[in-house]
Amino acid sequence: MSKLVSSIKEAITQMGLRDGMTISFHHHLRNGDFVLNMVMDAIAEMGIRDLTVNASSIFDVHEPLIGHIQNGVVTGLECNYMGGKVGRAICEGLMEKPVIFRTHGGRPSDMEKGTSHIDVAFIAAPTADPMGNCTGKYGKSACGSMGYAFADAMNADKVVVITDNLVPYPLVDYSISEIYVDAVVEVEQIGNPAGIVSGTTKITRDPVGLKMADYAARVIDASGLLKDGFSFQTGAGGATLAAAKYIKDIMLQKNIKGSYGMGGITAYMVDMLQAGCFEALLDVQCFDLDAVESIRTNPKHMEVTATHYAGVSGKSAGVDNLDVVLLGATQVDVDFNVNVHTDSNGYIMGGSGGHSDTAAGAKLAIIIAPLTRARLPLVVDHCLCTSTPGSTIDVVVTQRGIAVNTKYGKNQELKEKLLAARLPVCEIEDLKRMAEELAGVPKATAPQGRVVAQVLYRDGTLLDTIKAVK
Amino acid sequence: MKITTSAVAGTLESSDVYVKAEPCGTLEIEIESVVSAQFGDQIRQTVQDVLSSLGVDSGRISLNDKGAIDCVIRARVETAVRRAGGEN
Numbered sequence: 116m117s118k119l120v121s122s123i124k125e126a127i128t129q130m131g132l133r134d135g136m137t138i139s140f141h142h143h144l145r146n147g148d149f150v151l152n153m154v155m156d157a158i159a160e161m162g163i164r165d166l167t168v169n170a171s172s173i174f175d176v177h178e179p180l181i182g183h184i185q186n187g188v189v190t191g192l193e194c195n196y197m198g199g200k201v202g203r204a205i206c207e208g209l210m211e212k213p214v215i216f217r218t219h220g221g222r223p224s225d226m227e228k229g230t231s232h233i234d235v236a237f238i239a240a241p242t243a244d245p246m247g248n249c250t251g252k253y254g255k256s257a258c259g260s261m262g263y264a265f266a267d268a269m270n271a272d273k274v275v276v277i278t279d280n281l282v283p284y285p286l287v288d289y290s291i292s293e294i295y296v297d298a299v300v301e302v303e304q305i306g307n308p309a310g311i312v313s314g315t316t317k318i319t320r321d322p323v324g325l326k327m328a329d330y331a332a333r334v335i336d337a338s339g340l341l342k343d344g345f346s347f348q349t350g351a352g353g354a355t356l357a358a359a360k361y362i363k364d365i366m367l368q369k370n371i372k373g374s375y376g377m378g379g380i381t382a383y384m385v386d387m388l389q390a391g392c393f394e395a396l397l398d399v400q401c402f403d404l405d406a407v408e409s410i411r412t413n414p415k416h417m418e419v420t421a422t423h424y425a426g427v428s429g430k431s432a433g434v435d436n437l438d439v440v441l442l443g444a445t446q447v448d449v450d451f452n453v454n455v456h457t458d459s460n461g462y463i464m465g466g467s468g469g470h471s472d473t474a475a476g477a478k479l480a481i482i483i484a485p486l487t488r489a490r491l492p493l494v495v496d497h498c499l500c501t502s503t504p505g506s507t508i509d510v511v512v513t514q515r516g517i518a519v520n521t522k523y524g525k526n527q528e529l530k531e532k533l534l535a536a537r538l539p540v541c542e543i544e545d546l547k548r549m550a551e552e553l554a555g556v557p558k559a560t561a562p563q564g565r566v567v568a569q570v571l572y573r574d575g576t577l578l579d580t581i582k583a584v585k
Numbered sequence: 586m587k588i589t590t591s592a593v594a595g596t597l598e599s600s601d602v603y604v605k606a607e608p609c610g611t612l613e614i615e616i617e618s619v620v621s622a623q624f625g626d627q628i629r630q631t632v633q634d635v636l637s638s639l640g641v642d643s644g645r646i647s648l649n650d651k652g653a654i655d656c657v658i659r660a661r662v663e664t665a666v667r668r669a670g671g672e673n
Contacts, residue, residue: 459620460622491620554654555655557620558623558624560623
């Protein structure tokens with residue numbers, strides 16, 4: 116028996132894809148992904164229309180989607196993150212039906228709960244065997260973890276694995292098992308390695324970024340959470356990486372043995388694992404080559420599914436035991452609600468990813484962002500979009516002051532600890548005022564068009580909507 | 586001050602503004618800004634203030650603003666104008 120199919124079109128025919136169905140993709144090949152575009156082009160040529168595309172993330176490389184939407188091939192989009200190119204088109208009214216944004220935890224959980232149905236899942240696999248056992252750890256297009264793709268494989272009616280490194284059966288070190296897979300297609304290239312994983316992301320050298328990172332590390336130290344058993348997640352931004360480095364220094368200096376690091380994994384987290392700061396890494400996505408190498412070779416570097424990472428449909432998830440998470444923001448409002456979906460003009464240029472999942476789970480959720488960006492204050496009266504509810508955010512760190520969220524009857528003790536550590540604690544309103552004294556008071560602007568996107572919280576409830584920019 | 590030649594000041598880095606001053610029979614101010622929705626009116630007012638304080642009543646002043654704060658805009662406009670007026 117073999118599941119090998121000669122082409123993507125042949126696989127689409129065999130899977131019985133027809134008008135009105137929902138198809139899915141995962142984003143581990145990030146901005147180097149060829150698979151979504153290859154599949155959509157094949158579908159368009161075959162004359163299939165009115166599809167909903169559920170992709171864990173949409174990057175700028177997926178710009179051809181705009182044409183498929185204009186031509187009626189795609190009439191629905193669902194994702195956890197959307198880059199600025201497709202995002203701008205959506206905000207200019209490209210599509211009739213609103214985009215559905217989920218979180219990295221909400222997406223797999225909605226599939227598992229049955230509220231999000233996938234007819235055909237297309238899995239980009241850097242290595243696969245002819246029966247569909249596949250992994251991201253090996254091959255010329257290696258991406259490391261395939262954490263987001265598990266839910267698609269396990270819940271879709273039909274599953275197609277697309278690979279550019281077909282190996283003899285059985286692939287021993289597989290991530291996704293053949294038991295879920297209907298067809299396997301070999302193609303020349305599933306992605307551009309330069310866009311899949313970056314070289315090592317550099318720690319910021321910007322003095323503002325370093326100042327924020329220093330404050331964030333001192334907040335974590337002063338919180339009392341930085342002790343044996345510490346668990347931690349950070350993003351891949353320059354300032355958050357710098358904070359991770361400062362935390363590593365503190366952990367080594369005080370001989371603190373942490374429990375686990377989690378999330379999208381970078382070389383800096385790998386470095387902390389190797390230095391003994393953590394017992395394990397829980398990896399849902401690799402950001403750079405060092406992370407790919409580590410997950411391939413180090414048993415303590417674990418691949419986890421998106422449900423295991425951040426879902427709400429399992430009996431527990433990694434985020435539930437997280438001590439500290441460092442997160443970014445484009446806007447924070449005076450009630451600590453955070454926007455990571457739109458820019459200050461209301462154009463979509465991001466999404467929750469795991470932002471609201473980790474904020475909800477972590478004991479200490481820290482936002483780290485500059486007081487102003489290109490004249491625009493971080494802190495506003497109302498976010499243009501609430502991506503993460505303020506009730507789940509604990510601290511906002513800027514280079515000029517640190518606001519502790521005591522608005523929801525919590526964190527009074529934390530605030531006292533930070534004051535005792537002589538950190539520049541202030542109110543969230545002070546951050547807004549300082550920014551406006553420096554940059555001026557911006558004229559309030561908010562998009563007034565029809566609803567172009569719905570933002571679902573991790574439990575599937577509607578959190579906010581995004582309107583068209585006129 | 587009279588604008589007699591073309592000159593520039595500033596950069597296209599974030600939080601800076603690139604200002605070009607050129608001779609022109611009338612006074613023309615062109616503003617392109619990443620924050621025009623939030624600060625467009627304030628930026629125009631600032632440019633007009635600087636030009637009138639320097640006694641400039643003709644010339645084409647173009648700004649490509651990447652989110653510069655007020656004092657930066659003032660400094661860049663004044664520098665471009667003084668350069669265009671023969672100062673160095």
